[in-house]
Amino acid sequence: MNIAIIGAGNVGWHLAQALQSAGHTITAAYSRSASPREELAQLLPHAQPVGSLNFQSIAADVALIAVPDAALASVAAALQVKQGTVVAHTSGSQPLSILNTVKGATTGVFYPLQTFSKTKTVDFKQVPILLEARDEETLQLLLSLAQSISSTVEAVASGARKQLHLAAVFACNFTNHLLGISRELLEEANLPHHLLQPLLQETIAKAMQQHPYTVQTGPAIRHDQNVIEAHLHMLQQQPQLQELYRLLTQSIQAASKNH
Amino acid sequence: MNIAIIGAGNVGWHLAQALQSAGHTITAAYSRSASPREELAQLLPHAQPVGSLNFQSIAADVALIAVPDAALASVAAALQVKQGTVVAHTSGSQPLSILNTVKGATTGVFYPLQTFSKTKTVDFKQVPILLEARDEETLQLLLSLAQSISSTVEAVASGARKQLHLAAVFACNFTNHLLGISRELLEEANLPHHLLQPLLQETIAKAMQQHPYTVQTGPAIRHDQNVIEAHLHMLQQQPQLQELYRLLTQSIQAASKNH
Numbered sequence: 293m294n295i296a297i298i299g300a301g302n303v304g305w306h307l308a309q310a311l312q313s314a315g316h317t318i319t320a321a322y323s324r325s326a327s328p329r330e331e332l333a334q335l336l337p338h339a340q341p342v343g344s345l346n347f348q349s350i351a352a353d354v355a356l357i358a359v360p361d362a363a364l365a366s367v368a369a370a371l372q373v374k375q376g377t378v379v380a381h382t383s384g385s386q387p388l389s390i391l392n393t394v395k396g397a398t399t400g401v402f403y404p405l406q407t408f409s410k411t412k413t414v415d416f417k418q419v420p421i422l423l424e425a426r427d428e429e430t431l432q433l434l435l436s437l438a439q440s441i442s443s444t445v446e447a448v449a450s451g452a453r454k455q456l457h458l459a460a461v462f463a464c465n466f467t468n469h470l471l472g473i474s475r476e477l478l479e480e481a482n483l484p485h486h487l488l489q490p491l492l493q494e495t496i497a498k499a500m501q502q503h504p505y506t507v508q509t510g511p512a513i514r515h516d517q518n519v520i521e522a523h524l525h526m527l528q529q530q531p532q533l534q535e536l537y538r539l540l541t542q543s544i545q546a547a548s549k550n551h
Numbered sequence: 552m553n554i555a556i557i558g559a560g561n562v563g564w565h566l567a568q569a570l571q572s573a574g575h576t577i578t579a580a581y582s583r584s585a586s587p588r589e590e591l592a593q594l595l596p597h598a599q600p601v602g603s604l605n606f607q608s609i610a611a612d613v614a615l616i617a618v619p620d621a622a623l624a625s626v627a628a629a630l631q632v633k634q635g636t637v638v639a640h641t642s643g644s645q646p647l648s649i650l651n652t653v654k655g656a657t658t659g660v661f662y663p664l665q666t667f668s669k670t671k672t673v674d675f676k677q678v679p680i681l682l683e684a685r686d687e688e689t690l691q692l693l694l695s696l697a698q699s700i701s702s703t704v705e706a707v708a709s710g711a712r713k714q715l716h717l718a719a720v721f722a723c724n725f726t727n728h729l730l731g732i733s734r735e736l737l738e739e740a741n742l743p744h745h746l747l748q749p750l751l752q753e754t755i756a757k758a759m760q761q762h763p764y765t766v767q768t769g770p771a772i773r774h775d776q777n778v779i780e781a782h783l784h785m786l787q788q789q790p791q792l793q794e795l796y797r798l799l800t801q802s803i804q805a806a807s808k809n810h
Contacts, residue, residue: 302768336788362775385770385778405749407768414759416747444749455740456747458782463733463747464754464759465769469728470754472763472806473720481714483707486723488704488715489759490677491665492772495723496751498671498729500744504731509561509666510724512646516621519752523717534592536798540725547731 293437295337295466296320297375298367300491302408303382306359308417341505345370347377356402357381358389365387369393378430383405384457387450390392400425400434403443407462407464420444421456422453473533505551512544552696555611556598557626559587561667562641563617569675571595574590574698576806599800606636613696615661616650623662626651637689641707643716646709647683659684659693662712663701666723679703681712754758764810771803 293316297308300323305392308318318336323329326343333341345367350413352374359367361383368391373379380400382421392401401424421438424447425431438445449454468494471492478485498507511519520541527534531547552575559582567577577595582588583603592600599609604626606614612632618626620642624804628648632638638650639659650658659682665673680697682704690706695703705717706772730751737744757766770778779800786793 309558313659315740321558326575360773360777361770362653385781407744407753407757407766409757409768410767412766414753419748420753422746422748428638428681433763435658441644444746446746452683452740452742454781454787459733459736459742460747460750460783461769461796462729463738464750465767465771465803466796467751468754468758468767469771469799469803470721470725470729471758471782472767473802474718475758475763477714477718477721480765481716483718485705486714486759487679487705488719490679490757491719491723492726492755493677494666494673496755498562498666498725498741499730499734500751501746504734505726506726507666507668508670508727508731509668510720511620512720512728513722514619514621516619519620521578522644522713525567526714526717532798532802536802537720537725539791540796543732543795544724544728546791547728 293317293353293439294319294351294352296322296342296347296355297332297358298322298345298355298371299382300332301358301360302410303404304356305332305474306408306414306416307335307356307358307382308332308402309341310414310441311437312373316437319352320347322347323499345375346385347371350374351429352377353431354372354378354380354402357398361385364390365393371395373397378425378433380425382433384422384460385454387454388426389450398426398430401450401453402434402438403448405456405460407468416441417443420446422446422448422456424449424453473536503512503549508548510544512541513548515545552576552612553578553610554696555581555601555606555609555614555632556591556617557581557604557606557614557618557630558641559591560617560619561669562640562663563615564617564618564669565592565667565673565675566641566663567591567595567598568698569673570696575696575699581606604631606632608631609789611636613637613639613661613692614656620644623649624652631653632656636640637684637692639684639693643681643719646711646713647685648709657685657689659689660709660712661693662698662734664715664719666727675700678701679705679707681715683708683712732795737764764806767803767807769803771800774804774805 329341380402586602720787
């Protein structure tokens with residue numbers, strides 16, 4: 293298919309290259325700023341870098357919008373596409389209806405559930421893609437596009453997708469932050485961070501096999517008040533971390549009561 | 552070596568079996584309660600189940616104490632071993648000096664940095680073991696014991712080990728809890744939890760390659776207030792989760808300012 297990519301951030305960057313590798317033709321790469329769209333277009337032999345949201349002269353079966361959530365409404369309102377181009381956004385948190393303002397196009401959602409950084413390659417086959425569309429024909433088109441790059445493709449409506457996105461914030465963004473805190477604590481004691489790698493891998497492997505609440509370990513679940521107090525004491529110079537430790541401990545203890 | 556295992560909880564359970572598989576002889580398995588010590592001793596052909604802390608008739612080069620942190624001081628005070636038995640505890644959070652009350656034994660620490668559940672096997676080769684000892688000879692003995700079951704063995708003093716343990720609480724216990732929350736959120740929307748698996752694996756893989764703070768993604772780091780407000784609204788029936796979301800978001804934003 294001919295695909296236009298709107299947005300040259302982390303998602304657009306990886307999506308464009310995965311689609312190209314799967315044999316699709318990326319005809320345009322849009323970004324408001326010149327340098328990201330030109331960098332991206334250089335990786336895509338058939339793509340013209342585009343700085344305007346008037347796509348009426350661009351051949352595209354599908355235009356994928358991969359802009360920050362906060363910019364999605366205004367991009368949708370300004371976007372103009374050729375008759376017959378399907379317009380889909382790639383956001384986990386935004387409803388399909390945010391594209392209602394796109395003139396003369398059928399619309400859908402094409403949400404790759406992964407964390408992307410430009411500096412790290414991603415195996416798209418392993419990335420679940422969650423779809424939604426205004427009509428069955430559009431859904432089938434997006435389905436065939438998604439299946440060309442990923443082995444896990446599912447239709448999920450806006451409400452469930454929003455909940456999935458919230459779950460992903462806990463599982464990915466917040467988890468990553470805890471790993472960052474943990475790394476800082478290691479660095480304070482001049483300890484190499486690779487020491488924690490097996491623990492982390494085991495934590496994730498276990499959480500995938502069983503409900504994490506049933507395999508919770510550590511001082512909080514044991515109500516080991518001496519250790520908890522000692523840890524809070526160690527964090528006394530970092531009141532925000534201390535508060536986070538306290539709240540997570542309480543939350544672990546509350547969850548164990550309800551399970 | 553001849554090894555006595557004191558404690559038949561998650562750590563003692565796995566450690567005893569790993570040591571036996573490496574060719575050591577487990578001569579005794581202690582637990583205060585009858586049923587865990589008998590269950591464990593049944594897996595160890597040469598181990599007698601023991602309900603008293605008088606080990607003076609038990610042949611052991613090393614006695615490993617794997618009891619809950621809160622019980623460690625009282626076990627150390629009550630333990631009696633044969634002349635020449637090295638006594639080591641397996642706790643991340645407790646200092647070597649907590650064993651000072653053990654009569655007539657040289658002491659050490661033998662801390663396997665992993666999360667253990669009886670229901671899940673563990674490849675001990677991948678488990679870092681952190682050692683400390685009162686003298687060089689004891690350290691060498693523990694080193695040779697540790698290296699017989701693990702490929703990562705390091706000497707770490709009490710202060711640094713305590714910090715490592717705190718880092719592990721963030722990276723493992725707290726992370727596991729977030730994964731539990733995430734799973735509950737998926738279940739509320741009848742979504743299969745395997746959808747989040749690639750995201751999780753990528754999160755961990757990335758955090759191991761780069762400092763997690765430098766690859767943070769999501770609404771908090773983007774200061775995407777609309778999405779943050781929508782998520783807080785979705786959590787309004789769960790005030791503790793809502794507070795946790797708010798605090799983690801603030802913490803991500805504070806960390807990004809300082810990096």
